[in-house]
Amino acid sequence: MSLNVENPSLTAELAPPPLRLIDDQGRAAAQNESGGFALPPVETLLDLYRQMVVARRFDVQVTALTRQGRLATYPSALGQEACEIAAVASLAPQDWLFPTYRDSIALLTRGVEPKDILASFRGDWHSGYDYQQHRIAPQATPLATQALHAVGLATAAKLKRDDTVALTLLGDGATSEGDAHEAFNFAAVWQAPVVFVVQNNQFAISVPLDKQMACRTIADKAIGYGMPGYYVDGNDVAAMYAVVSAAMDRARSGGGPTLIEGLTYRIEAHTNSDDPTRYRKTADVDLWRSRDPIERLEKYLVAQGALTEEVRALILAAAEDLATTTRECMTEQAVIDPLELFEHVYSTPRAALAEQRAFLAAELDGDAAASAIANEESIR
Amino acid sequence: MSPQQTLETGTAVRAPESLTMAAALNAAIRDAMVDDPTVVLFGEDVGPLGGVFRVTDGLYAEFGETRVSDSPLAEAGIVGTAIGMAMYGLRPVVEMQFDAFSYPAFQQIVSHVAKMRNRTRGKIPLPIVIRIPYAGDIGGVEHHSDSSEAYWTATPGLTVVSPSNPADAYSMLRDAIRSDDPVIFMEPKSRYWSKASLALPVQTEPLNRAVVLREGTDVTLIAYGPTVKTALATAEQAVAEGLSIEVIDLRSLSPFDDETVGASVRKTGRAAIVHEAAQFGGYGAEVAARLTERNFFYLAAPILRITGFDIPYPSPKLEEYFLPTPDRILAALSTWEWS
Numbered sequence: 001m002s003l004n005v006e007n008p009s010l011t012a013e014l015a016p017p018p019l020r021l022i023d024d025q026g027r028a029a030a031q032n033e034s035g036g037f038a039l040p041p042v043e044t045l046l047d048l049y050r051q052m053v054v055a056r057r058f059d060v061q062v063t064a065l066t067r068q069g070r071l072a073t074y075p076s077a078l079g080q081e082a083c084e085i086a087a088v089a090s091l092a093p094q095d096w097l098f099p100t101y102r103d104s105i106a107l108l109t110r111g112v113e114p115k116d117i118l119a120s121f122r123g124d125w126h127s128g129y130d131y132q133q134h135r136i137a138p139q140a141t142p143l144a145t146q147a148l149h150a151v152g153l154a155t156a157a158k159l160k161r162d163d164t165v166a167l168t169l170l171g172d173g174a175t176s177e178g179d180a181h182e183a184f185n186f187a188a189v190w191q192a193p194v195v196f197v198v199q200n201n202q203f204a205i206s207v208p209l210d211k212q213m214a215c216r217t218i219a220d221k222a223i224g225y226g227m228p229g230y231y232v233d234g235n236d237v238a239a240m241y242a243v244v245s246a247a248m249d250r251a252r253s254g255g256g257p258t259l260i261e262g263l264t265y266r267i268e269a270h271t272n273s274d275d276p277t278r279y280r281k282t283a284d285v286d287l288w289r290s291r292d293p294i295e296r297l298e299k300y301l302v303a304q305g306a307l308t309e310e311v312r313a314l315i316l317a318a319a320e321d322l323a324t325t326t327r328e329c330m331t332e333q334a335v336i337d338p339l340e341l342f343e344h345v346y347s348t349p350r351a352a353l354a355e356q357r358a359f360l361a362a363e364l365d366g367d368a369a370a371s372a373i374a375n376e377e378s379i380r
Numbered sequence: 381m382s383p384q385q386t387l388e389t390g391t392a393v394r395a396p397e398s399l400t401m402a403a404a405l406n407a408a409i410r411d412a413m414v415d416d417p418t419v420v421l422f423g424e425d426v427g428p429l430g431g432v433f434r435v436t437d438g439l440y441a442e443f444g445e446t447r448v449s450d451s452p453l454a455e456a457g458i459v460g461t462a463i464g465m466a467m468y469g470l471r472p473v474v475e476m477q478f479d480a481f482s483y484p485a486f487q488q489i490v491s492h493v494a495k496m497r498n499r500t501r502g503k504i505p506l507p508i509v510i511r512i513p514y515a516g517d518i519g520g521v522e523h524h525s526d527s528s529e530a531y532w533t534a535t536p537g538l539t540v541v542s543p544s545n546p547a548d549a550y551s552m553l554r555d556a557i558r559s560d561d562p563v564i565f566m567e568p569k570s571r572y573w574s575k576a577s578l579a580l581p582v583q584t585e586p587l588n589r590a591v592v593l594r595e596g597t598d599v600t601l602i603a604y605g606p607t608v609k610t611a612l613a614t615a616e617q618a619v620a621e622g623l624s625i626e627v628i629d630l631r632s633l634s635p636f637d638d639e640t641v642g643a644s645v646r647k648t649g650r651a652a653i654v655h656e657a658a659q660f661g662g663y664g665a666e667v668a669a670r671l672t673e674r675n676f677f678y679l680a681a682p683i684l685r686i687t688g689f690d691i692p693y694p695s696p697k698l699e700e701y702f703l704p705t706p707d708r709i710l711a712a713l714s715t716w717e718w719s
Contacts, residue, residue: 152464182457347560
């Protein structure tokens with residue numbers, strides 16, 4: 001059964017209007033759209049704006065580096081900045097973030113250095129930042145698996161009576177996975193201090209949401225698990241921040257989990273190896289470009305007199321600095337040691353791995369000897 | 381808490397008592413929980429019921445809901461949440477009620493439990509014990525008698541062990557819980573009710589070592605978990621035929637103890653491996669291959685595998701035709717040329 005194959009991006013029209021605080025035109029939304037949530041203070045909005053601008057500059061830069069063939073892959077979050085930045089801005093220092101491969105700008109916003117974010121995308125190692133320092137789990141590739149890890153960590157924190165909350169980011173496609181169901185259910189049954197933020201960017205690679213599910217919204221599913229669910233305009237950072245922050249507060253004070261769906265759009269391709277013209281129309285992409293989360297907030301802040309040209313210039317300069325740092329880190333040669341392949345598999349050393357390590361070491365020595373001879377011959 | 385701090389503080393040596401393997405496993409979890417407050421236990425029916433095999437009997441009453449809990453009925457959820465708990469400093473011990481019911485957790489085990497430490501360059505170790513009651517010979521209906529060990533031993537990053545007797549059951553489970561590596565702890569269901577007199581806490585060989593259970597000179601018979609009893613019975617039966625069989629209990633399937641097993645094979649010159657799982661691509665294939673590679677010039681005959689047939693595990697009235705028996709093992713050994 002297919003609800004709206006011709007124009008998948010309009011599937012959301014079957015759903016009620018999402019909760020929003022600032023509308024497409026950058027005006028304060030009507031009272032009946034706010035769901036009882038108040039607009040965050042203007043200083044908070046200005047900070048969210050700054051973080052979104054910087055994050056987008058990073059995302060655009062990394063996509064460019066990928067097109068130049070300097071990264072193995074990069075899943076872009078262009079257009080999804082409101083969801084990503086609102087989620088991270090809602091975290092307290094002791095909280096944990098469980099991101100996916102698409103959430104690199106969330107890592108950036110929580111303070112991970114570009115070179116550490118890109119370690120995995122350059123192919124240096126499968127993952128490359130300090131998890132404990134940043135309280136961010138490795139970016140998960142298998143869909144929805146990290147949601148269960150978030151529930152487990154949140155439950156452990158609850159058992160230890162810590163006030164730590166776990167927040168996990170998921171995509172719309174991931175909600176079809178069994179692990180998403182199990183995570184929602186475990187969280188609700190255990191009343192785990194966890195917040196699920198589903199970025200509904202409307203496509204799982206090429207498959208539109210109406211081929212993933214037959215219900216109105218992902219947020220509706222929360223009812224079935226016995227937890228609060230919110231359907232939010234995912235391009236309205238003010239609404240996302242208000243709703244996610246409230247959910248974090250509720251989790252921290254023993255109120256259990258929340259499922260939040262941010263309705264947004266993936267402007268870029270799934271990754272650099274994807275061709276989105278095969279499954280969606282340019283007109284749809286243009287429509288969503290016109291709902292850009294950054295432009296919307298910018299209009300609002302300018303109208304409020306909170307964003308002057310001077311401040312805007314400072315933010316853009318900071319974004320350019322970050323882009324430069326990002327480009328420069330690509331020229332640094334990462335230290336790659338083939339023998340490290342054997343270092344981290346087990347904490348208890350294994351004889352069989354020691355043998356294989358010695359085998360590779362001998363092979364490398366042989367290569368070194370061979371290339372030394374070749375060098376000598378070329379000198380002669 | 382580091383493993384060194386989890387020594388037997390709350391476990392003074394007790395008087396010897398007759399214990400089943402199930403009771404020994406129960407005591408191991410209990411003692412570990414007394415010694416280390418970070419050990420938590422959860423899974424399906426492990427709470428007030430005490431597990432379908434009663435391995436967790438009494439633990440819910442003793443430690444309460446915060447440390448012993450029934451989870452929703454979802455194995456990926458059990459293992460996935462255990463990962464998050466381990467990331468936050470707990471040592472979860474979880475139960476997959478039956479071998480074949482561990483398959484929903486396959487992705488969490490293979491993609492995360494096994495790989496997290498390597499993925500994070502050692503920064504996120506996962507000290508998780510996944511207990512899997514496995515194998516047959518209990519008259520179980522379908523999906524209750526699988527031998528799933530080869531799925532786990534084929535996965536780098538996992539430690540896979542299986543005790544064959546109550547003393548090892550206690551000692552190996554304590555070691556598994558102390559380990560900073562994730563351990564797939566495979567409990568042979570048919571041996572749950574086997575008994576031994578034990579003065580707990582008992583410490584047997586290290587977790588990664590095989591042991592020679594019975595010395596012999598003519599054949600090395602390699603077994604683990606449920607087939608150790610079969611192998612010992614075979615050795616006993618072989619005496620009348622004038623055949624001296626050395627029986628090795630592997631205990632650890634991954635890592636494989638090349639040293640102990642290799643020494644035995646070089647001594648006897650003949651080896652056979654016995655397991656319940658199907659033969660093709662089974663664990664015995666790896667054992668035969670690596671023993672041959674490393675000891676070829678000591679071997680007088682090809683290494684044999686006496687295993688379940690290459691068919692799905694049969695229904696209760698047919699399992700006796702499937703399981704390796706002493707007669708079948710001796711018949712296999714008699715196919716060798718004995719000069």
